Amino acid sequence: MNMRFFYTFLICFIFQFSYSKINNAPVDISYEQAILLAKKENKPILIMLYANWCPHCNTMKSTVLKEPKIVDFLSKNYIYIWKDVETEEGLKIKDKYKTQGLPTFLFLDANETVLYSIKGKMTSDVFMKEVNNALNPNLQLPYLKSQFLKDPSNATACLNYIQTLRKGVERTELAEPTHLYLATQTDKQLLSETNWRIIANGVSDITSREFQYVLKNRMEFEKLISVKRVDAKITNIVSELLQPYTLSLDTTAYFKNRLIAKTIFLENIQSLIFSYDLLIAERSSDWDFYKKITLEGTKKYFWDSDNKLKEIGQIYYKEISEPSALQSAILWVKRALEINNAADGNLLIARLYSKINDKKSAQFYAKNAQTITKEMGWDSSESDTFLKELNTK
Template structure:
């Protein structure tokens, strides 16, 4: 009996030592609201999905940290909700959650007062929690002040960090440009504040981008490889895409790509030229040329695992590009390709049928769209696929509404 008591005490002590991190409630959302009201706290809700990588990163790496747990357990009633299961589905719609993870701070009446978006280090998560507890630092209050004309430099920096925390890239670019216009690019040419320049997204050809191009060696020293590549790569990509739509020939387009490559080496220039060629074809209404070239490129991968997925990507590209989607010849021909995949029970039945479901939806053929979707859903479930992914549920909803 004495040994059992010792073991129980030891277990209790060890569980106390290792019970670190955020303690999440296990009741309903309404239970959490009731507890928040009783304790005069906000509810912190982790809106996640089973397939979301950054969600898993937070759950495994950030939430278990003692520093994070100490702060969140003291100040919030914490809940986790899978946005694709149980009451999470209704909460997802209620709060308009469209990206994952979304971290909501909700008052006892169920109103969102602050939010964060995406995976982040512990320091930023705690910083976000502190902002939620300070009414003057909440995103809604800051937006209102900005709309009312507050352009104080200190406020703009605060607002930039707030919209950065919710991954509002459009607002980030606007605010960052305002900040730099009030000061200078040089002020933010350091490791701690370079994010202001990155957020601004200065376009190719602007005086600011020319400055960044002249100082790329210094910038490489104060940024990581990813930020460095995105800073220049995104500007060049937008410029070349725009050029591809207005140039008069493929020869002219290739010369511009080579010129850009001399200014800043383009990663995988061959693939870039190919993609720009496709843009040129669509801009110049060479739709059949686009289609034939795409099919030819896809056929190179026949026999490989990626083969059907390349065609699936092509299917989506056709349907989201108005000119291509309006071509009955192209759509009908691609239906035949999708049917061939769907007939292959070993390698193509799943992806072939989801392509058919999308294509028949486009043609407003509800019967065939529903039939293809049902086959996809059944076979995907058998294979262990994710039938709760938003792309699947949205497709089903769209077919049902036909």
Template sequence: MKHILFFISFLLFQMPFGFSQKKGIHFSKKEWNQVLQTAAKENKLIFLDAYTSWCQPCKRMDKQVFPQKMIGDFFNKKFINVKMNMEEGIGKNLQKKYDIFFYPTFLFLTADGTVVHRNAGFLSAPKLLDLGKTALNPDNRLSAFETRYTKGERSPAFLKKYTEVRKAAMDGTHGAIAEDYLATQEDWLSKDNVKFIFKYVDNTDSKLFDYMVEHRTDFQKIMGQSKVSGKIENLIYQKIYDEKGNASLDELDRLFKKVYAPQQAEKASMRFKLNYFLEKKSSEKYAKTAVNYYKKFPPRDPSELSDVAYNFYELDVSNRKMMKKALKWTKKAVKKSPSFYNYETLAAVYFKLGKKRKAIKAAKKAINLAKKAKEDYSETQQLLDKIRQS
């Protein structure tokens, strides 16, 4: 009897695990060539989840979407499902072959490896289900649009829809289709076309970008000034940064000159470089840029100069001439606003210049002001201790 009870308990313990395993998508563990053979044998499309180990939306798909029963019921029945890391093994080859740049990317392929539909980015369960159904529909999937386009179809309605489908594929090819659509339009500044351009422009070297910049005022009336400015700047930053987070500053200057009036372009470029050099901890470049920037564009509030002067200290700027400039800024800020923070910066700059007595005096003044204002002065106390011990 005990053995029977133990066996029943064992089954009950195992059931939830077994059921949970069957609920979601079953991803094949076979080699890629075997997956293709299975697809051919069963006359099914392949659903490929192209992911990377660092992709957060990919992990969300794994936890929130793929395990759902309705997704498993549909995809397990209709497709041969496979997951593949695009940075390992055969995944590297597929990434190049299918121009996969965004993750996750979902490919639907025939048994010979031909893509019939694709999409990218996190999708909710209902949207993933719709995607799967679209992939199974020969008239609505991406390959159908490609065929119609190749055969010469160029009606505005078709091109507009094809742009949408191509954009969802996230393979960087929708821009040409968008331009084809606009070529059918007499008025690019109609409300619908402005919204169309704003939605699909994604390249600073495109006709759509040039047109948006040239007609910025018209776009701002429809989309709003902050949205248009944000869109332009985001596209510029997207263009200048490489995969390692390094920016092409020459390209930045070129693009800012393209989108802004000369003085505004210079100011925006120098401001960007200030933040960039600070982020990269390039002390001498930061200091030189700061001196040039504030010489051309003096701030209304001297406390801004005090903040920059403190950055000189934290970045350990070695150029004494630059540090004396920082001292001049800080004294001006203290005179205008004798605050705790400005005196703290004054102490740090004096310390960097080797003026120990003046640094101690300024640090004590900062601490006294902080006490009166009931502000945290622990970092200033650490600075004072450091000065005394030097």
């Protein structure tokens, strides 16, 4: 009975695998079965990790991964499977290999060693290049890592390893090899184009010796590299520092790291911190903090953005009741109207005036909003209704 069950299972498995190959589809087998098949056929495994809600995953599945030349190449060279990270098996694989971001493509050997990994949406040409690279032993991660570890002071070996590693992992995963190499360099040696590329690719710690050296010698790096690239690196590292805490709403960690970021006295960085402050205040519903930072920084950082000014004004209308603060919000929205005399801005300022009981000013701006919407042929019901409410007060 047991043998009959085993043979039945084996026949079904072989039929399923053959059917997938004939129809150019990923093989619908388990991770464990893929490993066994990889050993039997002496092929590497390619796992696509995806989720049905992921737009980049769906785009790849419906375009690039349907192209006959790509499907044919994958079926000939890999044990090729898809795993949904929302399933128990898919989540286990995601956790096992510590992957972030979707879609992720993991290239493994039969011993479950990661040979290569890439993530995100890409064109068919780029994808074909990467799946070819993943078959080349000299471009695979184990080889690149071994070459680097032979001589951690070798800049070329370090760069080759971390640039390939970065294709499939977060920047924080590059810290160990990056700092192992940079520890072999003096401060003066850091100021080179090659070392800049290593710093730009692999450094994510804002307090690190290398990043602090870049800050102290920013002008020299700008002359060597470019102002744009140096500014981009500084901006990215601040974003990488603060963004995770705004997303997780870890206000304690956010304010601790905000103190570190505030020591970078560059206007674009202070503006970036202001934006994150707004986000953390909104997500935590800390309207006292929101009021404090907007009163301090709105004119300085958002004075030329009508959309940002209106966004802040809308929050004040909904959440702030202090008359003097509302007067500030009115000034900000007036500035937005100077930039773009739009109907939504006029209606917003009318509501702000209404909130401080200035009925005459509220009516003036509500009528402006009504006129603009009618001239544009848009629906004016919102401004019509608000004017009726004002007239009944």
